Amino acid sequence: MNKPADRIAQSQLATVPAWINGRAVVPAGRMGNVYNPATGRVTKQVPYCDAAAIDAAVKAAAAALPEWRDASILRRARVMQKYLALLQANQKDIARLITAEHGKTLPDAMGSVQRGIEVVEFACGIPQLLKGEYSENVGTAVDTHTVRQPVGVCAGITPFNFPAMVPMWMFPMAIACGNTFILKPSEKVPSASIRMAELFKEAGLPDGVFNVVHGDKAAVDAILAHPGIAAVSFVGSTPIAKFIYETCAKNGKRVQALGGAKNHAVVLPDADLEFAADALIGAGYGSAGERCMAISAVVAVGAAADPLVALLKKKAQAIKVGPGDQDGMDMGPLVTAEHRDKVASFIAQGKKEGATPVLDGSTPPVKEGYFLGATLFDHVKPGMEVYKNEIFGPVLGVLRVNTLDEAIALVNANPYANGTAIFTESGGAARRFENEVQVGMVGINVPIPVPVAFYSFGGWKNSLFGDLHVHGMEGVKFYTRTKVVTTRWPHQDTPAPGLNMPTLG
Numbered sequence: 019m020n021k022p023a024d025r026i027a028q029s030q031l032a033t034v035p036a037w038i039n040g041r042a043v044v045p046a047g048r049m050g051n052v053y054n055p056a057t058g059r060v061t062k063q064v065p066y067c068d069a070a071a072i073d074a075a076v077k078a079a080a081a082a083l084p085e086w087r088d089a090s091i092l093r094r095a096r097v098m099q100k101y102l103a104l105l106q107a108n109q110k111d112i113a114r115l116i117t118a119e120h121g122k123t124l125p126d127a128m129g130s131v132q133r134g135i136e137v138v139e140f141a142c143g144i145p146q147l148l149k150g151e152y153s154e155n156v157g158t159a160v161d162t163h164t165v166r167q168p169v170g171v172c173a174g175i176t177p178f179n180f181p182a183m184v185p186m187w188m189f190p191m192a193i194a195c196g197n198t199f200i201l202k203p204s205e206k207v208p209s210a211s212i213r214m215a216e217l218f219k220e221a222g223l224p225d226g227v228f229n230v231v232h233g234d235k236a237a238v239d240a241i242l243a244h245p246g247i248a249a250v251s252f253v254g255s256t257p258i259a260k261f262i263y264e265t266c267a268k269n270g271k272r273v274q275a276l277g278g279a280k281n282h283a284v285v286l287p288d289a290d291l292e293f294a295a296d297a298l299i300g301a302g303y304g305s306a307g308e309r310c311m312a313i314s315a316v317v318a319v320g321a322a323a324d325p326l327v328a329l330l331k332k333k334a335q336a337i338k339v340g341p342g343d344q345d346g347m348d349m350g351p352l353v354t355a356e357h358r359d360k361v362a363s364f365i366a367q368g369k370k371e372g373a374t375p376v377l378d379g380s381t382p383p384v385k386e387g388y389f390l391g392a393t394l395f396d397h398v399k400p401g402m403e404v405y406k407n408e409i410f411g412p413v414l415g416v417l418r419v420n421t422l423d424e425a426i427a428l429v430n431a432n433p434y435a436n437g438t439a440i441f442t443e444s445g446g447a448a449r450r451f452e453n454e455v456q457v458g459m460v461g462i463n464v465p466i467p468v469p470v471a472f473y474s475f476g477g478w479k480n481s482l483f484g485d486l487h488v489h490g491m492e493g494v495k496f497y498t499r500t501k502v503v504t505t506r507w508p509h510q511d512t513p514a515p516g517l518n519m520p521t522l523g
C-alpha cells in the first residue's frame with residue numbers, strides 16, 4: 019500500500035483497472051502502488067478490490083455461464099484459436115509489461131509468456147479432450163456413457179513471479195472446458211492480466227466469461243467466502259496455499275493449491291560437469307532465483323564436489339546483473355525492496371551459521387532498484403536456515419554427500435517436493451533416482467523439468483495441497499465434473515423393473 023514518500027505525483031500515474039463483464043473498471047476503495055523493481059520507482063496504481071467488487075465479478079461470471087457452458091465445443095475451440103493468434107502477435111508487449119513490473123530480463127519474460135501460450139495451444143484441442151466414454155449393453159439393452167461438464171464459476175489466485183504464465187496454467191483450461199473465470203493476479207504485477215483479458219475479448223470471448231480483480235488478502239478472502247464460486251486454483255507460497263486449501267475445503271469448493279519449493283539437483287561424479295554447471299547457473303540464477311522450479315540446493319556426490327564448485331564460481335562471477343530491459347543482461351532485480359532485504363538477510367544468516375560464501379552477492383551491484391548479485395555457498399548443511407527455507411533469490415547452496423543413497427535420502431527428507439534433477443551419465447543411477455525420489459517433477463540432465471502443456475504441472479508434499487495438478491489432462495479433470503448416464507429404451511421384451519437391486523445381467 020501507499021507509503022508517504024510514494025505519494026508524490028500519484029495523480030499523474032496510470033491506473034491498472036480491474037476487468038469485469040468485458041470492460042475495464044476501477045472499483046472504489048483502496049489503491050496500491052506498482053513499482054518498477056529496476057528503478058525502485060512507483061509507476062502505476064492498482065485498485066485493491068473489496069467484497070463488493072468481487073461480488074460484481076462473480077455476478078458477471080455467473081450471468082455469462084449458461085450461454086458459455088452450452089456453446090458448442092467447436093465455438094469455444096475457435097475462440098481459443100483466435101486468442102492463440104492474438105497472444106502470439108502480442109507476446110512481446112506482454113513480456114515488456116512483465117519486465118517492467120517483475121524485473122526479469124526481456125528474453126526470460128518472452129520465454130515465460132511462450133510457456134503460457136502453449137497452454138492455450140493445448141486448450142484449442144478441447145473437443146478431443148472432452149470426449150467421454152461409452153459402453154453398449156452394460157445390461158441387456160442398457161447403455162452407459164460419461165460426460166464431462168464444467169464446474170461453474172472458477173477463480174484463480176496467482177503469485178508475482180510469473181505474471182502471465184501461471185494465470186495461463188489456469189484460465190484457458192477452465193474457459194475451454196465451459197466454465198467462467200475470475201483471476202486475482204498478484205497485486206505486484208497486475209498489468210499482464212489486463213492485457214490478456216483485452217486480447218481475449220478481441221478474440222470473441224463473450225463478456226463476463228473472463229474477469230480480473232486485483233488486491234491483497236481482503237480480495238482473496240472475499241473470493242474464498244463467496245458462495246457463487248465453485249472451484250479455486252491457487253499458486254503461491256506454502257503457508258498461503260495451505261490456508262487456501264483448508265478454507266476452500268471448509269467452504270465446499272473444489273481446490274488445487276500449489277505452494278513453495280526447495281528444489282535439489284544431484285550431481286554424480288560421472289556427470290558432464292561443464293554441462294551440469296551451465297544448467298545449474300541457469301536454474302539457480304535465472305529470473306534472479308524467483309522461480310518455483312529454481313534449483314537452490316546442489317547435492318554434489320563424492321568427487322564431483324570440488325570441480326563443480328570451481329566451475330559454478332567461475333560461471334556465476336560472469337553473470338551480468340542489470341535492468342531487465344537492457345540488452346545483454348542475465349539477471350534483473352528482485353521484485354520488491356522487502357524481498358531483496360529478506361534474501362540479503364538469508365545470505366548474512368548463511369555466513370553466520372557456517373556455510374562457506376564462495377561468492378557473496380549481498381552488496382547490490384547496481385545502485386538504484388532492488389538488485390543483488392549472485393551468491394554461492396559451499397558446505398551447506400541440512401540444519402542451516404539457508405537450506406531449510408525457500409529463499410526465492412539468487413542464492414545457490416552446495417551440500418556435499420558421499421553416495422547416491424545419501425543424496426536421495428536428503429532430497430526425500432525435505433518437506434518441499436516440487437521439482438528435482440539428477441546429472442549423470444549412468445542410466446541405472448538415473449532410473450533409480452526417478453523411481454525412489456519423492457518429488458512431483460523430475461529432470462534427468464534437465465535442470466528445470468517444467469512439463470510441457472500437454473502434461474500436468476505440480477509438486478508433492480508441501481508443494482501442492484489437493485489432488486489434481488494444473489494443465490494437461492489433470493487440468494481438464496479439475497475444471498470438469500464427470501456425470502455417468504445409464505440409458506434403457508424399453509421395448510416389448512424388457513422385463514418390468516422390480517423391487518430388488520437391479521443387477522443388469
Ligand code: NAD
Nearest residue numbers: 176177178203204234235238254255258276277278279310
Ligand atoms: P504469495 O503466497 O505471497 O502470494 C500469492 C497470492 O496470494 C497473491 O495473489 C497474493 O495477493 C495472495 N496472498 C498473499 N498473502 C495472502 C494472505 N495472507 N491471504 C490470502 N491471500 C494472500 O506468493 P508470492 O510471493 O506472490 O509468490 C512466490 C511464491 O509462489 C513462492 O513461494 C513460489 O515458490 C510460489 N510459486 C509456486 C509455484 C508452483 O507451481 N508450486 C509457481 C510459482 C510460484
